[in-house]
Every structure is written in C-alpha cells, then in structure tokens.
Amino acid sequence: MLNKRPIIQVNNLSKHYVRNEYRPSLRHEATQMVQRWLGRATQVSWQSEPFWALKNISFTIYQGESVGIVGRNGSGKTTLLRTLSNITDPTEGTVSVHGRFRTLIGLSAGFDFQRTGRENIYFNSAIYGFPPSVVDTFIEDIIEFSELRDFLDTPVKRYSSGMVSRLGFSIAIHMMPEIIFLDEILSVGDSAFQEKCQQRVLELKDRQCTIVYVSHSEASVRMLCDRAIWLHQGHLMMDGSVDDVFEAYTEMIHGEATTT
Amino acid sequence: MRYITKTFAMAFLAILAIVVGAMLVSIQVRLRITVGKQLGEEYLAQPLSLFIILAMSAAASTWIMHITGRLISRASYFTTVIMALGFSTILIALLLPEISLLQLVYFGGFGVFIGVVTILLPPRQRGNNKNFDFFYYLARLWENRVLLSLWVRYNVRSRYSQTFLGIAWIILLPLSTSFIMAFVFSEILPARFIGDAPFISFFLTAVTAWNVFSQGVLNGTTSLTREMGLMGQIYFPREILVIVKLGETLVDFTFTFAAMLVINAVVGVWPNINFIYLPIVILIQITFTLGLMLFLSYISVLVRDIPQLVAVLLQLLFYLTPIIYSVQSIPENLSFLLLVNPLALLIDAYRSIIVYNMPPDPVNLYYPLVMAGVLLYTGYMFFKANEKRVVDYV
Numbered sequence A: 001m002l003n004k005r006p007i008i009q010v011n012n013l014s015k016h017y018v019r020n021e022y023r024p025s026l027r028h029e030a031t032q033m034v035q036r037w038l039g040r041a042t043q044v045s046w047q048s049e050p051f052w053a054l055k056n057i058s059f060t061i062y063q064g065e066s067v068g069i070v071g072r073n074g075s076g077k078t079t080l081l082r083t084l085s086n087i088t089d090p091t092e093g094t095v096s097v098h099g100r101f102r103t104l105i106g107l108s109a110g111f112d113f114q115r116t117g118r119e120n121i122y123f124n125s126a127i128y129g130f131p132p133s134v135v136d137t138f139i140e141d142i143i144e145f146s147e148l149r150d151f152l153d154t155p156v157k158r159y160s161s162g163m164v165s166r167l168g169f170s171i172a173i174h175m176m177p178e179i180i181f182l183d184e185i186l187s188v189g190d191s192a193f194q195e196k197c198q199q200r201v202l203e204l205k206d207r208q209c210t211i212v213y214v215s216h217s218e219a220s221v222r223m224l225c226d227r228a229i230w231l232h233q234g235h236l237m238m239d240g241s242v243d244d245v246f247e248a249y250t251e252m253i254h255g256e257a258t259t260t
Numbered sequence B: 001m002r003y004i005t006k007t008f009a010m011a012f013l014a015i016l017a018i019v020v021g022a023m024l025v026s027i028q029v030r031l032r033i034t035v036g037k038q039l040g041e042e043y044l045a046q047p048l049s050l051f052i053i054l055a056m057s058a059a060a061s062t063w064i065m066h067i068t069g070r071l072i073s074r075a076s077y078f079t080t081v082i083m084a085l086g087f088s089t090i091l092i093a094l095l096l097p098e099i100s101l102l103q104l105v106y107f108g109g110f111g112v113f114i115g116v117v118t119i120l121l122p123p124r125q126r127g128n129n130k131n132f133d134f135f136y137y138l139a140r141l142w143e144n145r146v147l148l149s150l151w152v153r154y155n156v157r158s159r160y161s162q163t164f165l166g167i168a169w170i171i172l173l174p175l176s177t178s179f180i181m182a183f184v185f186s187e188i189l190p191a192r193f194i195g196d197a198p199f200i201s202f203f204l205t206a207v208t209a210w211n212v213f214s215q216g217v218l219n220g221t222t223s224l225t226r227e228m229g230l231m232g233q234i235y236f237p238r239e240i241l242v243i244v245k246l247g248e249t250l251v252d253f254t255f256t257f258a259a260m261l262v263i264n265a266v267v268g269v270w271p272n273i274n275f276i277y278l279p280i281v282i283l284i285q286i287t288f289t290l291g292l293m294l295f296l297s298y299i300s301v302l303v304r305d306i307p308q309l310v311a312v313l314l315q316l317l318f319y320l321t322p323i324i325y326s327v328q329s330i331p332e333n334l335s336f337l338l339l340v341n342p343l344a345l346l347i348d349a350y351r352s353i354i355v356y357n358m359p360p361d362p363v364n365l366y367y368p369l370v371m372a373g374v375l376l377y378t379g380y381m382f383f384k385a386n387e388k389r390v391v392d393y394v
Helices: A026-037 A077-084 A117-127 A132-146 A161-173 A191-206 A218-224 A242-259 B002-031 B041-045 B047-071 B077-095 B101-120 B134-143 B145-159 B166-188 B199-226 B239-267 B273-302 B306-320 B336-340 B342-354 B362-393
Strands: A006-018 A050-062 A066-070 A092-097 A101-105 A179-183 A210-214 A227-232 A235-240
Touching: A006 A077, A006 A210, A050 A077, A050 A092, A050 A210, A050 A227, A050 A235, A066 A077, A066 A218, A066 A242, A077 A092, A077 A101, A077 A179, A077 A210, A101 A161, A117 A132, A117 A161, A117 B145, A132 A161, A161 A191, A179 A191, A191 A210, A191 A218, A210 A218, A218 A242, A227 A242, A235 A242, B134 B145, B134 B239, B145 B239, B166 B199, B166 B239, B199 B239, B199 B273, B199 B306, B199 B342, B239 B273, B239 B362, B273 B306, B273 B342, B273 B362, B342 B362
Parallel strands: A066 A210, A066 A227, A101 A179, A179 A210
Antiparallel strands: A006 A050, A006 A092, A227 A235
C-alpha cells in the first residue's frame, strides 16, 4: 500500500474556450458592412475574451484513491472530467491516465435514445470494448442491478431520467474499470437506488478501483471519498483531506452568501 | 522533437503532391491529351522510369526539407509549406524538362489546395501526443471492430424498424428503382445501344457505382454533427462515426448491386469471369470515398454550410462524370475533365468489367489508386489530429 502507483497525472492543465464563438454568417457580415459604411460600426471583438475553464491545474491521483471534486457551478469540474476521459484535449499542459477508465458524465452516459434499453446495453458495452458474446455473460447482473427488467425493450427516449441514470450506472460498474469518473450520476435516482449505488462504489473502492467523483452533495463525497479537490473558477483552490476542503469550501460559500 | 514531426508531415505533403502530379502525368500520357506539350515516346514506353525519377525527386526534396527544417528553427507553418512546394516544383521542372505547362498547372493546383487546407485548418500536433501514427490509430480502430459492426447493424435495422415491410425494404427499394429505370429506358425512351451493350445496363452500372460515392459523401458530411451529444459524453475513436456511415452505404450497395445484376440479366448482360477484378475497383472506390468523408466530416463541423455545398457539387459532378454518357464520347478539348476526376476512370473500369466483359485497363487505375490512398491517409491523419477539437465546436 505504501508504493502506490500514480494512475492519473495532471500537469499544468489549462483549458480555454472562446466565450463568443465566431461563426461567419452572411447576415452578420452584411449588416456589419452596411453599418461600417454608414459609419456606425459596432465591432464585436469575437475572441477578445478568452474564457479559461481550467487554469494551471496540477495534481496526481494514486491507484485505489477515491477523490471528490467539489466546486460551484461553472468551476470547471465537468471540463476536468472530460479532459481526463480523453473526450477533449487540454489547451495547455498534459494529462495522462494509465488504465482502463469508464466515464459517466451527465445522465445519459453515451446512450442512443432511439434504441431500446437492451440494445443500449450491448452498444455501450461495445464502446467499452466488450463484444456481445461477453456481455451475454453478465447482462443478467446489469438488468438485475438496474431494476429495469420490464422496460428493457422500450426505447430509452421513453425512460425517466432516473431510469436512464440507473441503466448508465449499472453498465458502467459492470465494465470492470480500473478508474471510474462519476459526474453527478448518483444524485438523480431515488434514495434507495442511491444507497445501492454508493454501496457498489464502496465495493469498487475495496477492489482498488480509483474513483473520481464530482458532486455537490457533501454527504456523498464525505462517504465515498478520502480526498477532495476544490475547483473555483477554473483554479485549483485546495487539494487535501475531505474535512479540510469542506471546511474551507463552506466557509467561502457562507462568506459569499452573506456579502451579497 | 515536436518540430521534427512537423517537418516530416510537411515532407509527406511534398511527396504527396509529387506522386499525384506523377499520376496526372501518366494519365495524360496514356490518354494522349493534346492540350499542352506532349511527352516523348520514351516516357510512354517506360512509365516505370518516370516513377523512379519522380520518386527520386521526392526523396531529394524531403531531404532538403529536413536539412532546412533543422537550420530554420522557428520556421512557420506557412513558410514550410511554401518551401516544400517550391522545392518539389523546381525539382520536377529540372528532372523532367519536357513537362508541359498544363501538367505543372495541375501539379501546382493540387499543391496549393493541400497547402491551403493545411494552413487554414492546421492539424494541432501536440508535444504530448506521442502516438501520432497511422498504424497506432489503425490498431485502436481494430480493437473497436465490435462496436463498428454492432453500430452498422443497429443503424440499418433501425432505419426500417417502424415500417410495415421492415427489413424487406432494403431489397425492395433498389429493385423497384432499377425496374423503374429499366422500364423508362426500354419503353418510353427508344432503346439505344452503346457499343454492343443496351443503354440500361450501361447506365445502371455507372449509377450503382456512383451512388456509393455520393451517398457516402453526403452521409459523411453530417456524421459528426449528428452525434454531438454522444461525443460529449464518452470517448471512442471518432472516425467510427464516419466509417459507420460508409458501412451503411456499403450494405445498401450490396443490395443495389444485386438488383443491378438482376436487371442486367434480364436485358442479356450476364455476370462474367472478369468479375474477379471487381473487388479491386470497389476497394479503390471505398478508399477514395472514405478519405473524402473524413476530410468533409470534420470541415463541416467548423463550417456548417458544407453539407449543402456538397449536395450541390455532387449534382454538378454527376454530370461531369461519364454516367449518362461514355468516356469515348467526351470531346477532345474537354478530356482534361478525366484527368482531375478519378471517379470517371473508376466508373469506366466498372463498365468495362460488368457491361463489356473486359478486364479494366490497369494504367487507368493508377491515378485513382494513388489518389484514393493519398486521400485516405491525409484525410485520416487530418481527422485524427483534429478529432478532440470537435466537441469544443458543438
């Protein structure tokens, strides 16, 4: 346990988005031209305001750790998860993730809403590299866990959001990941299912699976994680034990609430 | 290290422009185009020596590029491209003094096109992307073959899932279209013969081949923009989205091809032994189409007008390609159209196999083959270099 392997390494990660996205359009260009002609040009400088969703983030996560990422809305938590899970590239800096990872961002973790639940199980597993023949060996577990047996041949577009997240979570934890990225996925289901999920996540933790968990719920972070990272407006404010981080975090939130 | 990869990429582009130029030259030799100065008999007799000369010039330009790349430590992208083009043009002019002006124009035009594409939409090669390698990507793709086949199967199935006739449509649709055409050309329009083949099979063969291209390209342009939601949530090699569209097109092609064979048999054109050449021609066409699809799919994420533009251009290309007329009927002064349109030569090859019972002329397949390979390679690398940026452009 002492010689833990670094499994996620993030060095000086920055992610830049353009706030006013410039799409050349004939209408816009024409009106601009006429306005310039009349001497009433209101030049919109499109790329003047770079928006750094993440700025100079560095941390290392070791194998078997479970890390909660907390922060207010728009602080870059989901962007961080996207960068970690290879969906988007960092603008600057490097990210390296060593190991099979599964990502659950948002409710519908990569579902095609036109297809049925069963088809989506096969489809989603195939994205993770499991052929249907292998999926057949554990599809019963997935169905059992998600409690969706009656709706399995219904298109996912007819599911409630709780059902979608249940299916997504069930598939992800049966994919035998080494690392799992969870984004708010547990906050949708009812409390019984939430408890079941937390149980499963704790089981994964016991099996040395690394967990990166994004949540606004202090209770679930305290329960699942033994380390927390606090992001604020794209900056890494604090990286430490859950207690320390939440102490500072709630203090700041209270401060903001009282001043405004 | 990062700079060297860039140099290699540029060197590759130079080679590319040269090889395509070579192909254009060889085709011009072959077709004895009267525009521009004719190459001598010695080139006509020995196309191999021509290729050796061109390969040597390519190697030399690569080497020069490499050296200058080291000397100029911070040469910009633009300068490098211009230098590559300049060197290769000079070399080609030196080593092939008899080259005609028109050939240089073709070559330069293609080079400028590649240059503009790379400058306007530069592949963002990153220092930490150590695996920027064609074969590495192919290996990743091979690991995802299950996903690919599953995706194609689901998509084909779901297209007809809520219809009464169901999957039978996949056979009925091409069959009925072909029968309508057969009826129109045999009953309404007077039956004509092109060579010793009935017009309907002459036309149908070309249209079947054309449809793979046009359907593939049209679907390819929208393949990424349609799946934005999925791409924001989960990672998989993004080219799968494009290849799935090609796969669907190929499934359709299989049935259209079968329907075409039926119609051909009805009018008396039977399958023949030369069908063994068909896989080669089909493969070249698929490669060509996929390369183009990879380019267009990414560009249409940036510029959302591309799908509409492509639809219009395909209409134009349909008439510029010998589909409703034959290669031989093109007037002499317009025959350069064949030089820039690999599809024309491919469709001619399809025709000579299926309709005229002759093996395709291999020299006519050089240019499509090289063009297809080059397009696939550059298209794939271009796509992979930009694939992560796609989700930022939702």
